[in-house]
Amino acid sequence: MANPDINKYYRRNKLPHIWCPGCGHGIITGAIVRAIDQAGLDQDKTVVISGIGCSGRAPGYLKFDTLHTTHGRALAFATGVKMANPELNLIVITGDGDGAAIGGNHLIHACRRNINITTVMYNNSIYGMTSGQFSPTTPTGSLATTAPYGNIDTQFDVSNLAMAAGATYVGRSTSYHVRELIDLITNGIKHQGFSFIEAVTHCHTQFGRKNDLGGPMEMMEWQKENYIPVKAWAKLSAAEKEVKKTRGLLKEEEREEYTDKYLALIKQVQAGEEKNG
Amino acid sequence: MKTEKVLLQGNEAVVEGALLAGVRFFAGYPITPSSEIAEGFSRRLPLVGGKFIQMEDELGAMAATIGGSLAGLKSITATSGPGFSLKQENLGFGIMIEAPCVVVNVSRTGPSTGLPTSPSQGDIMQTRWGTHGDHPAVVLAPSTVSNTVDLTIKAFNFSEMLRTPVILMLDEVVGHMRENVLLPAADAIEIIDRKRPDGNKANFKPYEVKGHDHVPPMPDYGQGYHYHTTGLYHDETGFPRGKSEDAEKLMLRLMHKVDYYRDEITLVEKKYLSDAKIAVLAYGSVARSAESAVEMARNNGIKVGFMQIKTVWPFPEKEVAELAQKVDKIIVPELNYGQYVREVTRAAGGMAEVIPLNRFAGQLISPATIKEMIEEED
Structure with a gap:
């Protein structure tokens, strides 16, 4: 992959960003713009929408029509935009608290509808912006500001949720495996239907420090x-599978996209009206 | 095109009025007693190339409605009390980012699940102050089915003109009552569309105001303006800086734009006031009982007048103060424990005695009940 000129996708006068030094969010945001470039999206016809939290600030740095919404609701806003104008390309940026907790219902139903929106979840396993409360993806047993005796909640595998709810493209990678992440997002954008890419990253400030996990490196x-790549993971022992997680393309299937279905419905009922009228 | 006589219920009248106003997007969630609005749009919108979506919850319905507006379509959602409570956060977002849309609340008796099929005006203060923080509110309350057609069209016009969500507050009686309505011809009604920017995209500032009305022009998504929008306090560029000076400037502008258009959006009906010593002031379905009561009392020789508040918010300060100056007593019948009457009392400023008449348990207020009170106060 040639290194594209990604400067044109940034509002450079808004940089530097607000994220902590060493944060993975900049890497994921960089992966998104590289994927937008690779997928060849029209910058004028692309809308980036986020919710609340550290991930919610990403669209402010990106030079598209961008919308920073309420906590957990980015997908619902994006659904309205996409329905109203299906020609627009929709990218939703969310986090593990934003997308899997308060906005979980919208995620499930966006998957179910198979509406053509690419969702990237910045999963850092913690509520970073509010200073380190446990999220649905915080590992069981970890410490957090609201789990001072260790988290008793069961950790959520959000990619599994997206697959079960009917997303037709699901991939997971990390801020370490950035080339793979770019490719997954690129193919998610190209996919005609709902695509969910879980971008695993680190929050050394709020999660790492509390749990003695070291710095960003x-x-x-x-x-x-x-x-572990999906195929290699399959060969691991049962004990190893308990600890290690899959990365790569987790699901890809074809199913009629929601706004296409609605446009077909419009055609059908208008034709029926003419026939009856 | 001709006017058309049709038998409609209030909820259906919302659909007809909205279509006349040019609505092309509805996002909603089923709730009694507003569901006929969603049902109507699901049938009618695709026929005109518009879009309907049933969302997974009320929060999502409000969010998607704002999304539809940002993409350039006239958008609407409908709900009732419990759902209206859930919509409040994103309603505040819509006010903050200045997204024109219409939110219908066919109100029922609350709090909580309450009496789902009984009328109420218990949400009247929630339509004003439901979302957190200071904010302007524009709320219209029709009293009849034909009034509903008219005020639905106006709700869209006001929302487009002011670039803000407008609430249309029906109650269960207006929503479900059936009446003959004369639908206006499409070419006979005034339609207002939002101002859009002039096409100059270099250094475009989405919240820069050029006219006197404090309303910035609004591009549609996809027109190449690459603009940013946030529920945080923002400056003219749309970006947050976390500064009090930006917060002050924006809040004042949000308030001033409603003040600027106040005379145009204040809709108040006055009747029989020239000789009146007593006035009955009402809004929503109660206005109908009130008008009948006033007419019955006048037939018995009582000098009583009538004022219907169609634009319940912003509060018609001037009109109510003038009324208080003119009459000795103002009777305020309401389907709640006594909410709007407090505003009337405040605006009357002691110039007239303000007397509440309340039903809060799902009953109507009949013309006879209001007439009795008029007779007692005469």
Whole structure:
């Protein structure tokens, strides 16, 4: 892959970003713009929508029509935009708290409808912006500001949720495996239907420090060791599968896209009206 | 095109009025007693190339409605009390980012699940103050089915003109009552569309105001303006800076744009006031009982007048103060424990005695009940 000129996709006067030094969110945001470039999207016809939290700030740095919405609701806003004008390309940026907790219902139903929106979940396993409360993807047993005795909640595998709910393209990678992440997002954008890409990343400030996981480098090393390509993961022992997680393309299937279905419905009922009228 | 006489219920009248106003997008969630609005749009919108979507919840319905508006379509959602409570956060977002749309609340008796099929005006203060923080509110309350057609068209016009969500507050009686209505011809009604920017995309500032009306022009998504929108306080560029000076400037502008158009959007009907010593002031379905009661009392020789508030918010300060100056007593019948009457009392400023008449348990207020009170106060 040639290194594209990604400057044109950034509002460079809004940089530097607000994220902590060493944060993975910049890497994921960079992966998104490279994927937009690789997929050949028209910058004028692309809308980037986010919710609340650290991930929610990403669209502010991106030079498209961008919308920073309420907590958890990005997909619902995006659904309205896409229905109203299906010619627009919709990218939704969410986090593990935003997308899997408060906005979980919208995620399930966007998957079910198979509406052509590409969702990238910045999964750093913690509520970073509010200073380190446990999220649905915080590992069981971890410490958080609201889990001072260790988290008793069961960790959510959001990619599994997306697959079960009917997303037709699901991929997972990490801020360490950035080339793979770019390719997954690119193919998710090209996919005609709902695509969900879980971008695993680290929050050394709120999660790593509390749990003695080291700085950004150590946490990215951990991503490297613990996220295994799907095929290699299948060959692991049962005990290893308990610890290690899959990365790569997890699901890809064809199913009629929601706004296409609605446009067909319009055609059908208008034709019926003419016939009856 | 000709006017058309049709038998409609209030909820269906919302659909007809909205279509006349040019609506092309509805996002909603089923709830009694508003469901006929969603049903109507699901049938009618695809026929005109518009879009209908039933969302997974009320929050999503409000969000998608705003999304439809940002993409350039006239958009509407409908709900009732419990759903209206759920919509409040994104309603505030719509006010903050200045997304024109219409939110219908066919109100029922609350709080909580309450009496789902009984009328109420218990949400009247929620339509004003439901979302958190200071904010302007524009709320219209029809009293009849034909009034509903008219005010639905106006709700869209006001929302486009002011670039803000407008609430249309029906109650269960207006929503479900059936009446003959004369639908206006499409070419006979005034339609207002939002101002759009002039096409100059270099250094475009989405919240820069050039006219006197404090309303910035609004591009559609996909027109190449590459603009940013956030529920955080923002400056003219649309970006947050976390500064009090930006917050002050934006809040004042949100308030001033409603003030600027106040005379145009204030809809108040006055009847029989020239000789009146007593006035009955009402809104929504109760206005109908009130008008009948006033007419019955006048037939018995009582000098009583009538004021119907169609634009319930912003509160018609001037009109109510003038009324208080003119009459000795103002009777305010409401389907709640006494909410709007407090505003009337405040605006009357002691110039007239303000007397509440309340039903809050799902009953109507009949013309006879209001007439009795008029007779008592005469």
